[in-house]
Amino acid sequence: MAYEDMPKPEPKEVDEKNWMVLQQMMERAVLKGEPYQDERCDNCLYYLDTTSSISYCWHQQIRILVGGAWWCQWWEPIED
Template sequence: MTDVALPLPEPTELDEARHRELQILADDAVLKGHPYGDERCRNCLFYLDVDDSISYCWHPKLRVLVGADWWCQWWEEIPES
């Protein structure tokens, strides 16, 4: 067994480009990592799987993974069936 020093991981150009794209998206969406009162992604119409702490938001202007307790300006109440 040898002790090989591995290089420290560094973000790639693709990682940095995606970060910039998602930062613009988050700023445009007023996407916050905390709820707004009782409004949170978990109880939003566009949160795909309410049983997961991280799920896909299928709102046409977002379409990204979000946390259950996050919030954005496009929060919409789930209609009663």
């Protein structure tokens, strides 16, 4: 089958369900794709790998991959 004849990819039902769940979580967390002043995910206590531009947030209300420049209301400083 030629590439042009292949059906266009479309989101499946599971993708729409995942999106709804994530949207609800984003709203609860006030999760934004940009920093809030100096507060950002990659200088937050819950950001697992501060050397990476994308990492796992282990806050019990988040638990997804987040971008280093993102922010949410549960930001906490990294303790010494």
